[in-house]
Amino acid sequence: MKKLIITHCFTSALLLLLTSAYAQTPKSGYDYLLPEMKEMQDDDFGNPGMMAVDAGEIQFSTTGKNGRSCASCHGDGASKLDTKHIARYPVYSTELKKPVTLRGQILICQNERIGGTPMKYASQEALQLEAFVRRLALGETIDVDVSGDMSPYYDAGKKLFRTRWGQVDIACHQCHVYHAGRTFRGQILTQGQSNGFPGYRYTAGKVVGTHERITGCLNNLRAEPYPIGSDEYINFEVNMNARGNGLKIDTPGIRY
Ligand code: HEC
Ligand code: HEC
Numbered sequence: 464m465k466k467l468i469i470t471h472c473f474t475s476a477l478l479l480l481l482t483s484a485y486a487q488t489p490k491s492g493y494d495y496l497l498p499e500m501k502e503m504q505d506d507d508f509g510n511p512g513m514m515a516v517d518a519g520e521i522q523f524s525t526t527g528k529n530g531r532s533c534a535s536c537h538g539d540g541a542s543k544l545d546t547k548h549i550a551r552y553p554v555y556s557t558e559l560k561k562p563v564t565l566r567g568q569i570l571i572c573q574n575e576r577i578g579g580t581p582m583k584y585a586s587q588e589a590l591q592l593e594a595f596v597r598r599l600a601l602g603e604t605i606d607v608d609v610s611g612d613m614s615p616y617y618d619a620g621k622k623l624f625r626t627r628w629g630q631v632d633i634a635c636h637q638c639h640v641y642h643a644g645r646t647f648r649g650q651i652l653t654q655g656q657s658n659g660f661p662g663y664r665y666t667a668g669k670v671v672g673t674h675e676r677i678t679g680c681l682n683n684l685r686a687e688p689y690p691i692g693s694d695e696y697i698n699f700e701v702n703m704n705a706r707g708n709g710l711k712i713d714t715p716g717i718r719y
Contacts, residue, residue: 487640489710492653492718495644500665504717512594512663512715515670519595522588527577533592536576541599549596550603550712553701555612562616562701566593566672567692584692590672594661597714605658605712607705620702623695629686650719655680657703659716666719673700676718 493501503509523533523541537543553562563571566584569592573582582589609617624635638647639655646652661672667679674696678688689695 487643487654487706489656489707490643490654491707491710491713492656492659492716493713495651495653496717500717504713504715510663510715510717512661512670512717515591515594515661515663516598516715517595519591519593519598522592523595527573528579529577531577533572533577536572541596544596544599546600546603547606549600551606551608553607553613553616553697553704561694562613562697564697564700565597566590567697569593569596584674585690590661590670590675593672594670594715597661597712600712601714603712605704605707605710607701607708609701609705613701616698616701617705620698620700623699624702628681629684631684631686633684635680653718654706655703656707656710657700658707658710659713659718661714662716662718664718670715673703 493504496504504512507513520540523537524539526532526535534541549565552565552568555561556563566589570582570584570589573589573592607613627634627637635655638652642652643654644652657673657676660676661670662676663669664671664676664679671679672691674689674691674693677696677699678691681688
């Protein structure tokens with residue numbers, strides 16, 4: 464009996480040691496940037512991602528088909544939006560019975576309240592509106608609640624993050640958890656956090672959101688990417704944003 468207890472204690476301690484070695488403290492992609500990239504991000508005039516934010520701001524106050532603009536309901540410059548709440552997305556929608564992302568909520572408002580030609584999840588307009596809205600929450604602490612109704616989506620996202628993808632046959636967490644901080648093809652691997660998105664991808668020369676960024680990695684792994692806005696990407700986003708709980712929103716980040 465005594466021996467059994469000792470063995471048990473030993474294995475639990477070993478397990479704890481092993482898991483804690485990989486239990487990451489969230490670290491922003493910003494912290495891995497070269498000093499000159501950090502400088503570029505911090506300078507509103509030098510940060511190319513701000514072009515998307517500015518374009519989103521113009522759209523926000525543009526009157527649409529129903530004679531309203533986003534600003535008609537949410538105030539000039541979105542003054543009535545609660546930035547703490549923006550940092551909680553994705554949130555569970557009791558109406559849709561699934562999580563709704565920030566871009567998803569913007570599309571609901573656009574398509575049901577502003578009207579006109581339906582705006583697509585993958586459109587530049589939706590991305591720019593998301594960039595503008597998320598930028599309002601710059602510096603807010605990410606705080607996604609994944610309890611209750613959200614928990615199955617968090618788990619599904621976690622499973623996706625641990626799936627081995629494509630011909631390369633590597634899982635996201637193998638690079639972004641186990642090898643974070645190491646160099647991979649001349650780039651420093653980060654934790655694959657989403658707090659800087661929508662952000663400017665230096666290597667692609669354009670602003671991308673979280674879903675587009677995941678597509679980038681899936682393409683590199685020679686796996687078939689999911690459609691932007693798909694349930695799979697929403698699950699990914701639930702898990703990724705929650706993994707980053709405690710980080711500060713950094714939109715538009717400058718990233719690799
Ligand atoms: C007719 C009023 C109205 C208009 C116009 C409108 N919204 Fe909304 N918006 C709402 C309401 C009401 C909610 C609360 C959630 C819901 O009922 O969908 C909301 C929620 C939001 C949220 C989430 C806020 C939070 O705290 O969770 C964002 C972001 C948002 N809207 C952005 C936009 C954008 C961007 C536009 C323009 C494309 C827009 N809204 C146009 C009424 C409006
Ligand atoms: C072979 C290694 C590898 C795998 C596997 C991988 N990635 Fe990446 N990923 C990278 C590299 C390299 C970058 C650019 C540098 C960085 O941010 O790590 C990157 C960047 C990212 C970023 C941007 C992070 C930031 O702050 O800019 C996200 C998000 C991301 N990956 C998500 C994923 C997801 C989701 C998967 C699984 C579908 C995945 N990655 C699989 C190598 C990988």
